[in-house]
Amino acid sequence: MEKTKKKFQINNISLLITVVLFVLMFAFGSVKYDNFFSISTFLNLFNDNAYLMIAGIGVTFVLITGGIDISISSTVAFTGVFSAYLLQKGVPSFAVILIVLVIGIIVGVAQGALIHYFNMQPFIVTLAGQFLMRGLCVVVSEASIPITDPFFKSMALNKVAIKLGSAKAASGKLYYYVFILLAVLLISLYVLKYTKFGRNVYALGGNETSAKLMGLNVARTKICAYAISSFCAALGGVVFSFYTLAGYGLQNMGMELDALSSAVIGGTLLTGGVGTVVGTVIGAMIQGIIQTIVTYQNLNTWWTKVTIAALLCFFIVVQRIIAIRAEKMKGKGESDSYK
Amino acid sequence: MKEKFNKLSQKKAFWPVVIFLVILLFNGVVSGGDFFKLSIVDGHLYGRVIDIFRNGSKLMILAAGMTMVLATGGTDISVGSVMAISGAIACSIVNGNILPGLNGNVVVAIILAILAGITCGFWNGILVAKIKIQPIVATMILLVAGRGIAQLVTQGKIITITSDAYYFINGGYILGLPFPLFIVIFLAGVLILFVGRTSFGLFLESVGCNPKASKFAGIQVDKMLLVIYTISGGFAAVAGLIESAGIKGADCNNAGLNIELDAILAVAIGGTNLMGGRFSIPASLAGALIVQSITTTVLAQGVPAAYIRVLKAVLIIVICLSQSKEFKEMLTSHKAAKKRKAVGE
Numbered sequence: 207m208e209k210t211k212k213k214f215q216i217n218n219i220s221l222l223i224t225v226v227l228f229v230l231m232f233a234f235g236s237v238k239y240d241n242f243f244s245i246s247t248f249l250n251l252f253n254d255n256a257y258l259m260i261a262g263i264g265v266t267f268v269l270i271t272g273g274i275d276i277s278i279s280s281t282v283a284f285t286g287v288f289s290a291y292l293l294q295k296g297v298p299s300f301a302v303i304l305i306v307l308v309i310g311i312i313v314g315v316a317q318g319a320l321i322h323y324f325n326m327q328p329f330i331v332t333l334a335g336q337f338l339m340r341g342l343c344v345v346v347s348e349a350s351i352p353i354t355d356p357f358f359k360s361m362a363l364n365k366v367a368i369k370l371g372s373a374k375a376a377s378g379k380l381y382y383y384v385f386i387l388l389a390v391l392l393i394s395l396y397v398l399k400y401t402k403f404g405r406n407v408y409a410l411g412g413n414e415t416s417a418k419l420m421g422l423n424v425a426r427t428k429i430c431a432y433a434i435s436s437f438c439a440a441l442g443g444v445v446f447s448f449y450t451l452a453g454y455g456l457q458n459m460g461m462e463l464d465a466l467s468s469a470v471i472g473g474t475l476l477t478g479g480v481g482t483v484v485g486t487v488i489g490a491m492i493q494g495i496i497q498t499i500v501t502y503q504n505l506n507t508w509w510t511k512v513t514i515a516a517l518l519c520f521f522i523v524v525q526r527i528i529a530i531r532a533e534k535m536k537g538k539g540e541s542d543s544y545k
Numbered sequence: 546m547k548e549k550f551n552k553l554s555q556k557k558a559f560w561p562v563v564i565f566l567v568i569l570l571f572n573g574v575v576s577g578g579d580f581f582k583l584s585i586v587d588g589h590l591y592g593r594v595i596d597i598f599r600n601g602s603k604l605m606i607l608a609a610g611m612t613m614v615l616a617t618g619g620t621d622i623s624v625g626s627v628m629a630i631s632g633a634i635a636c637s638i639v640n641g642n643i644l645p646g647l648n649g650n651v652v653v654a655i656i657l658a659i660l661a662g663i664t665c666g667f668w669n670g671i672l673v674a675k676i677k678i679q680p681i682v683a684t685m686i687l688l689v690a691g692r693g694i695a696q697l698v699t700q701g702k703i704i705t706i707t708s709d710a711y712y713f714i715n716g717g718y719i720l721g722l723p724f725p726l727f728i729v730i731f732l733a734g735v736l737i738l739f740v741g742r743t744s745f746g747l748f749l750e751s752v753g754c755n756p757k758a759s760k761f762a763g764i765q766v767d768k769m770l771l772v773i774y775t776i777s778g779g780f781a782a783v784a785g786l787i788e789s790a791g792i793k794g795a796d797c798n799n800a801g802l803n804i805e806l807d808a809i810l811a812v813a814i815g816g817t818n819l820m821g822g823r824f825s826i827p828a829s830l831a832g833a834l835i836v837q838s839i840t841t842t843v844l845a846q847g848v849p850a851a852y853i854r855v856l857k858a859v860l861i862i863v864i865c866l867s868q869s870k871e872f873k874e875m876l877t878s879h880k881a882a883k884k885r886k887a888v889g890e
Binding site: 274323324326327329331333334336337341342343348460467470477506508509510511512514516518530 | 849
């Protein structure tokens with residue numbers, strides 16, 4: 207009981223730092239630049255990063271189980287290219303979306319099964335998965351394919367206007383596809399918090415051996431986690447093709463790192479057992495705001511990468527220090543009880 | 546004779562070398578002998594086989610460093626980014642973009658670039674050994690930041706250079722053989738001697754098998770990890786120099802892109818267990834040559850380059866499966882069941 211309490215503390219501290227950081231960055235931007243402080247700047251974080259957030263939510267499941275999934279960027283790209291290719295061939299849009307989502311699930315199940323049944327390292331398997339999907343992208347099409355399907359277009363271009371006042375800063379817009387993100391967020395929140403599967407995921411990440419000895423179905427939980435990750439990546443890919451209205455095989459190189467850093471910045475422990483999907487979304491928002499500030503400042507876009515890496519490093523080190531302190535405290539407690 | 550063969554075939558590098566020779570032979574037969582044609586122009590050897598060695602030199606250097614990292618049960622996915630950094634620094638200095646006081650001194654440029662790589666490796670080592678972050682995550686930080694740093698060094702441009710001394714790193718010849726090959730022989734030779742002649746190699750295998758037990762046995766695990774990641778960073782820097790000398794410039798976006806998987810694949814083909822433990826540097830070198838020759842072969846057959854990625858992904862899964870204890874057990878139990886069935890009949 208005490209242990210779970212402590213873990214939640216770690217989680218809360220990380221999340222708290224993240225939220226404070228976000229508010230500080232937003233405040234910094236608002237003070238420094240004209241026209242920065244507005245609802246639309248805030249909402250654009252969702253408009254521009256919805257696909258990243260969806261993929262990040264998926265990967266959070268895997269991270270909580272203590273694994274890692276670096277194949278998601280390729281899955282996003284493959285989904286984009288393959289759906290564009292199918293649409294070009296005249297397949298109806300709902301069938302296309304169904305097909306790519308099913309492909310996502312299959313990829314995830316295959317990776318999960320290899321990792322679980324053959325005890326292979328998650329990063330090697332998903333690295334191979336990354337190469338496989340990226341290779342298949344180019345096999346499908348080397349060139350960028352535009353999407354002209356009316357349904358995709360309507361998803362891409364229609365938006366909901368949000369007005370909180372008469373001032374210019376108080377109005378913004380949300381594209382339709384952002385609601386997919388909200389749905390994914392709510393469902394995953396519910397699944398992780400209130401279902402047996404969700405608790406199994408946390409238990410697995412806390413300690414796989416004890417989870418097994420407790421009689422949890424480790425195989426099913428693990429494979430499901432990887433399936434969810436790849437499914438979310440595929441869904442993210444669909445959203446990405448709404449966003450760009452094109453499919454291109456070399457899109458989103460290195461996005462898996464953005465998704466992983468979102469999760470880490472949002473308080474997910476890479477050793478497993480601790481993490482929230484809300485944190486991941488906030489982590490992605492921080493990255494979005496760094497991007498926005500870099501754009502406003504008219505800097506080299508590579509500054510975004512460097513800043514995010516520095517932030518990632520900072521959070522990982524903070525996590526480690528907290529974890530080491532928690533371990534020491536636990537050690538003290540144990541020695542006391544032996545007296 | 547047979548005894549000799551048995552002894553030879555027990556060497557870890559034996560099968561990778563045989564596979565490499567078979568791939569070469571296949572190429573030779575398909576191309577009708579053109580593949581093996583060596584020509585001597587100006588006292589330099591030219592030919593497809595020589596090209597494989599020359600182009601594979603970067604991968605061989607990376608694989609040598611990566612072998613040690615993987616043998617500890619870790620991984621270093623930042624090598625590609627470190628290559629970009631070292632190339633960017635060396636070219637910027639030779640070009641006079643940074644430190645113009647040096648007048649583009651090639652030797653200083655090379656030394657500084659390698660020092661930068663060593664610093665990167667040291668940074669990885671600190672994160673892994675001292676702060677105890679999982680290797681993949683620790684090296685991922687540099688993977689993300691590295692290309693950014695390289696871009697900042699070159700100010701986002703592709704830098705081109707004109708310096709015959711610098712070109713020599715990739716295109717030079719000594720005794721008719723390409724210069725990169727000598728770099729490989731030197732670096733790998735030193736490493737093999739170091740690992741084979743000192744207790745370092747033994748300790749390394751021990752750390753890879755069981756870090757906790759090794760620590761209790763008195764091995765300074767943290768220090769070893771630090772050294773190994775530093776070596777990997779330094780080697781990556783050298784590979785970056787060869788790459789940038791090859792394209793006669795620094796292209797931060799593409800230098801060493803995705804080469805980390807090739808390096809891991811090369812080590813895996815060499816038979817080093819990716820979970821840590823048993824390792825062999827010569828076998829990894831042969832593995833690197835296999836990866837390079839596969840790339841050359843596929844390109845020579847006119848297959849689109851994209852398929853190489855798919856092929857490599859499948860290869861790495863197959864090799865990992867063959868190393869997996871669970872998979873072996875599944876196969877043997879299947880065989881045993883078959884046997885039992887046969888006996889029953």
